[in-house]
Structures are given as C-alpha cells and as structure tokens.
Amino acid sequence: MGGSRERVLARVRAALADVPADEPVERPSEHPYADAHSEGDTLEVLADRLLDYKALVERVTEADLPGRIAAALDRRGAGRVAVPPGLPQAWLAESSVERVGDTAEAPLSAADLDATDGVVTACAVAIAETGTLVLDARPDQGRRALTLVPDYHLCVVRAGQVVDGVPQAVRRLDPGRPLTWISGPSATSDIELNRVEGVHGPRTLEVLLVEPDT
C-alpha cells in the first residue's frame, strides 16, 4: 500500500499550501485550563460521583481492608473470584473465597473468566470529579480481560491514588500501557438517551476507598 501512503500525504501537503512554510510544527502546550474543578474533600467527591453512577462505595482503613473485602465478597455471595497475579496477598487473607489465579504462564480463557463470580483488583489512578478509576494492567490489576468478563468488580482504591481532575490523571499515566478508564458499572444511553446501568461489562462495581490508619 506504499502508493496510497504517498498519495494521501501528497494530497495533504497540497491541501495545506496556504500554511506558511516556517510555521512551527510543534505547539508548546500552555494548559490554559484548570487542573480540577470540584470543591471539597477529594475522597468525598470521589465517593459522591461513584454513587451517582450507581457504584457501591465504602470508606475503609488500611487495617480493616482484608475484613471489608471478605465482607463484600460474602454479601455478593461470590464463591470463586478471579485474582490478578500481583494482588497483595493480605487483601484476601480473611476471605474463604476460592481464588482463580490468572498468570502470564497460565492465562484464564474468556470462558474461564465468565465462570467466575467476580474479580478483585487494585487500580492505578482515580479521578474524584468524574468518579473515574483508571486501571493500567499492572500485576495488582491484571490484564484487561480480568475486569471485563466477570459480572462483579471489586476495586480497591488507595487515598494516594486519587487526584482531583482529569488533567492530573493524564499526567500520572503511561500511555505505553493499555489503560481502562472506568466510571461506574457498564451502562447505555442508547434507549431514549437516558442512562441505564448494566450491559456488557461488569454490572456491579464496588469500590473500597482506603484511607491510611490514623
């Protein structure tokens, strides 16, 4: 397809004949907009926005985390949960749930994942004002399919991972990694333009917001 490459580029250059040859091709970004817009406590704003999307949210302490994870999985009635390879072992220490591990050597198939009751992961960054969790597929989150196929996603967010606004999150993230930005459970606005939760992705998103022990 080399011919078309040159043809398209030649057409582009011909179309831009009016652009002065010495106009700089680099545009220094001046970021003339705010880093964030929400007022108030960052974690409170995040919790509020997540609830607005009909996610389940709990504020927990580091010490309580294993117990609260176990309680959440119990409430859900989850028997078998998918576990990314680098999930901190302590997190599931108080749960009797069956762990279905996903590793690079023995990855779970889509059908395997479909047969689990849920998945427990960490996240990379969370954005308070938009109620967004960003996963970057590191070992404590696993590859992208893990948080997609199971119908229940329990995500642990640490206070230090939460930023106020979208620009701050973009700056923290590495575009070289596959990223999934999650704002609530799967939903659609396709029927009469009203949001309805629960389509192909996890229909239940539960978030545990971890604050440092005081």
Place this chain on the structure above:
Amino acid sequence: MSSATFLGMPPFPEAAEHAVRDARTRHNLHKATHTIRGKRDAVVGELGDDWARLRAEGEAVKTHTLRHLDHYLERLEESVQRAGGTVHWAADAAEANAIVTRLVRRTGETEVVKVKSMATQEIELNNALEAAGITAYETDLAELIVQLGEDLPSHILVPAIHLGRSQIREIFLDKMAEWGVPAPADLTDDPRALAEAARVHLRELFLRSKVAVSGANFAVADSGTLVVLESEGNGRMCLTLPETLISVVGIEKIVPTWSDLEVFLQLLPRSSTGERMNPYTSTWTGVTPGDGPQDFHLVLLDNGRTDVLADTVGRQALRCIRCSACLNICPVYERTGGHAYGSVYPGPIGAILTPQLHGMSSEVDRALPYASSLCGACYDVCPVAIDIPEVLVHLREQVASAPGHMGEKAMMAGAEAVFGSSTALDAAQRAAGLVGGAIPKHLPGTAGKWTDTRDLPEIPRGSFRQWWNEREEDR
C-alpha cells in the same frame, strides 16, 4: 440480513417533507434531544468558566494538528509501528474496504465483531464484508438495533434515536433469532430488560470472536495510542478479547500529544452523553504481550478528507469530535430526524461535512447546506467551536455560483418542508434573531453577495441556551 444504504435517497427538501409528517419519530426525537440537552447543560455548567477555556484549547489543538497534518500522520505511523502495530493507508472507501477484507480473510475467520464507528459506516464496510462472505456483527446497542431492524442510522452517537422503547422491543423480538441468541419471549419495553436482552444476545459472540473492527475517537501521534470512548463494555470486549484488531481511523482524528487528552477527555463526554465521564474509555498502544489482540492494524482513511482540508473555510469541519451536541440542539434536526440528510453524518455537522467529503457532486449534497435556519445554536454548543453557520453560508455560495444553480429554490423548499407549521417557523425565526452573534452579517469575498441582500435582525444579549431553557420552563 442485508445492510441498508443511503444511496439513492431523495434530497433534503423532499426527504424532510416526508419526515416531518412522521409523528411518532418526531415524538421520539423531541423526547431524546430534550433529555440530552438538559444533561449536557448541567455537566457543562459544572465546569463554569473553564468550559470556554477547554473549548478554546480543543479548537487550538485540532486547528494546529490539521495545519501540520502530514507531519503528524508520519509521526503517528512511526509510533504505532514502533509499538508493534501495522499501519495501512486508504485513499478512499473502496481501498479501505479492500484492506479490511484482506486482513480478515488472512485470519481465516468469516465473522467479525464491531465497535461502533462512524468511519466504517461512512465507507459501508459491512456491505463490503458481506459481499466477501464475512458477517459483521454490530455490538453497540443502538447499532445493533439499526442492524437488526435493517434500518439506517439517524444520529452520530445514538443511531437508533428515532426509535422508542416499544419499537426496539419489537425489533428484538422479531429479529434477534435470525442473528443469534433470540430475545426472551416475555421481553418488556423496560430499558433495563432491553439492555439485558442485548447482553445475552451478544455474550457468546464476544467470548468466541477472533477478529474485531473498530474506529477510534483519538489517535495520539507522539505515543501511537488509540482511544475509544464508550458506555456498554462492548467496545472493551472487541478491543480486548479477539486475537486480531483492525481500527479504521479518519486522518483527522489525530492529536499531537498524550497530554492533549487532558482537554478532549473533558470536552467529549460532557458534550456528548452529558456525563462527567462515559462509563468506559480504552486506550492502547500497538500490541501488549499477553494482554489483548496480538495482531493490530491501523487503517488511515482519507476518503475525501483532504478535499475538505484544501478549503480554508470548510476545513474547520475536520475538527469535529463526533459528540452530536449540534444535532441535539438543532431545531431542524429535531423536526426532520437524521434520515432526511441522506448521509451517515446528519444534522448541522453533516450538512457541512457530507457535501465537502462528497464534493457536492449530487443533488443530495448540494441541498444539504440549505438544511438549516442558520440560527447558530450548533456553533454555540460545539466543543471545538466549529462555526457551522459560517461554513453553511460558504457552501451555499459555492452552490449558488455553480452553473445552473438551484440554491435559492432548494432553500425555500427546505424551509417550507421543515417549518410548515406556524409554531415551528415562529420558533426558528426567534431563534435566528436571538443567537445571531454566531452569524456574520457580512461575509468577505464573493459570499458577501449572499449576505449583502439579506438583513439579519439586531442581536440582543443572552445565549441561545438561556432563551431555550426559559422557553421550556414557560411551557
């Protein structure tokens, strides 16, 4: 199970005259567009003055990119290849369809799952694949409704916006069985039940599919990252589970740097679905070992875009990020619906983009610049500040200056068709008067002939939206 086509549709005045008589469609459109306007106003309002700054920055980034598009295309190609992807260039629809068909055939598969994509709608990829014996399954809920109903898309974001819940239920009951898992016999028209039916219908297909076709909302030149915004998780399914991913992306979708997403990931969801953020956004850069498709192809599509780029007034249409806010606010669109525009790009943006992409070669294309009352609401809501009225007038001038033009006649026919009722005409006239700030009274150059003979009323203070909302509250 054939796909419908816009080919052979009548020009706007004729199509509009028919469309405005369809009371059910008008009811559906009124309900949907008014719902989304309210949501959009609320989440845009949350950002206060910063919305204007984000909008100006979005405009500036896109304008800059377009002015150096050759540079950024080459940079994007290099970045994607460095990350393990393969880049293809398609000068037109036929070439893009041939590339995708060849790539699918090479896998040995005869079915593909699709993420909603305007570019593949534009090139009618599904028809091309069907002719090659390959079944393309649309997985976005609204696209699925349109595909099952053998219908045409009528909106950029929600292609089935012209259908209400009871019609969607009927289509699911009638057609799902032909394509795969049938709808449950006791299906109700509760939106939750309809969403559940779509989930069950597509579940097994997602889990077994080996090839996916997508578009992209943005392609980042410096990192080679592609970005898809969606809601349902069908996009994630297609972008994550298959072995091969083919993304067909218009050459205008480029942004220079990763940090430019700071702007567009705020502008697009708020302006589009009226959400602070859409449920899911996926970004990927080439191939990631052990995670997602291991064979990734990017097809860069021209298909008329360089012709648009060559027009120094019209090229601003290429800034469009396909949010649909201009459709949702447009008094003409609200009355005619999307089908009357005879193109996959309906509404105000379609009225300037389609004729430019096609080169105004047909009567349908030449009528489109007149499918507007020039009220300016579209410019007001555009998150990248495309001056749609300016381009409409510019294109009218081109139509009018062509030999044997029908411009004035076409416009009058369009106005009569859309605003046949006195209420509607009155509303449009008031709209035109109140938002005239977006409309230049006198245009430079030869287009000035058009404006010189037409008076615009004095413009009072206050935005279109303020007026519109007050009007709605008074009802």
